[in-house]
Amino acid sequence: MNSDLLLSVRGAGKQFMQANRLRWACRDVSFDLYPGEVLAVVGESGSGKSTLLRLLAARLACDAGSVHYDVREEAGAAGAAPARSAAGLVNLANLSEARLRWLARTDWGFVEQHARDGLRMNVSGGANIGERMMALGSRHYGKLRGQALDWMERVELDVDRIDDLPGTYSGGMQQRLQIARNLVTHPRLVFMDEPTTGLDVSVQARLLDLLRDLVDQLQLAAVIVTHDLAVARLLAHRMLVMKDGQVVEQGLTDRVLDDPQHAYTQLLVSSVLTP
Numbered sequence: 001m002n003s004d005l006l007l008s009v010r011g012a013g014k015q016f017m018q019a020n021r022l023r024w025a026c027r028d029v030s031f032d033l034y035p036g037e038v039l040a041v042v043g044e045s046g047s048g049k050s051t052l053l054r055l056l057a058a059r060l061a062c063d064a065g066s067v068h069y070d071v072r073e074e075a076g077a078a079g080a081a082p083a084r085s086a087a088g089l090v091n092l093a094n095l096s097e098a099r100l101r102w103l104a105r106t107d108w109g110f111v112e113q114h115a116r117d118g119l120r121m122n123v124s125g126g127a128n129i130g131e132r133m134m135a136l137g138s139r140h141y142g143k144l145r146g147q148a149l150d151w152m153e154r155v156e157l158d159v160d161r162i163d164d165l166p167g168t169y170s171g172g173m174q175q176r177l178q179i180a181r182n183l184v185t186h187p188r189l190v191f192m193d194e195p196t197t198g199l200d201v202s203v204q205a206r207l208l209d210l211l212r213d214l215v216d217q218l219q220l221a222a223v224i225v226t227h228d229l230a231v232a233r234l235l236a237h238r239m240l241v242m243k244d245g246q247v248v249e250q251g252l253t254d255r256v257l258d259d260p261q262h263a264y265t266q267l268l269v270s271s272v273l274t275p
């Protein structure tokens with residue numbers, strides 16, 4: 001494996017019990033992700049996109065294959081780091097719960113489709129952002145508030161709303177707050193599950209522009225699950241097309257969208273183009 005890799009996935013799969021038998025929700029997925037690279041995972045509903053994302057983020061354990069991540073040493077890391085492989089990548093299956101929690105709070109972000117699932121609704125917008133800083137050991141109230149204000153501005157939220165509960169924000173504002181909460185710790189890798197689905201079209205467009213700018217400025221690596229090929233076109237360098245739990249095509253975004261090789265990808269692309 002290449003030591004510059006951030007994430008390396010080999011033969012990853014997950015099965016669930018459905019109608020009294022085990023079925024693969026996703027299987028035999030392999031790809032590499034480099035720092036600063038954005039990968040879109042596309043496919044119809046039920047094709048296994050969210051299951052794959054949860055495997056990558058160690059929210060689910062693989063039933064087959066592996067997910068390796070370039071785990072960095074950080075001051076204040078909870079739990080002892082496991083031995084690294086020669087290539088510097090660590091199998092997530094070998095990390096302790098504490099270490100995975102630490103990764104999830106600092107070096108990774110996870111933007112949920114429904115912002116409510118990624119926010120704490122009973123604390124203020126500012127506290128939602130400050131909380132992730134606290135996971136890194138920050139306790140200075142003035143600094144936490146300063147960071148929260150800074151990030152509210154960066155995601156174009158009205159800073160006067162800092163003390164309001166997220167439930168009083170609009171859907172688009174909640175999604176911006178969730179993004180700020182995730183990015184305040186400067187993660188290297190962000191997982192996004194349909195980050196703009198369900199929002200008004202104009203809100204979606206502005207949010208996509210914002211995401212593109214942030215990914216660019218921060219040189220973020222990201223894995224974005226979407227059923228919307230326009231989202232993949234706008235944000236992703238590469239894409240991976242899933243059908244019935246398996247990857248049927250992967251490659252550079254422009255290549256896949258402009259010259260799809262697999263019949264299913266051709267169908268996806270042509271169904272978007274058909275008025």
Ligand SMILES: Nc1ncnc2c1ncn2[C@@H]1O[C@H](COP(=O)(O)OP(=O)(O)OP(=O)(O)O)[C@@H](O)[C@H]1O
Binds near residue numbers: 026049227
């Ligand atoms: N916890 C679970 N228990 C049983 N089956 C599950 C579970 N989670 C997912 N599945 C099944 O795995 C398959 C893939 O689901 P998944 O949510 O990954 O697809 P998806 O492509 O993300 O779909 P959508 O776009 O609708 O979210 C589906 O058949 C789903 O019913």
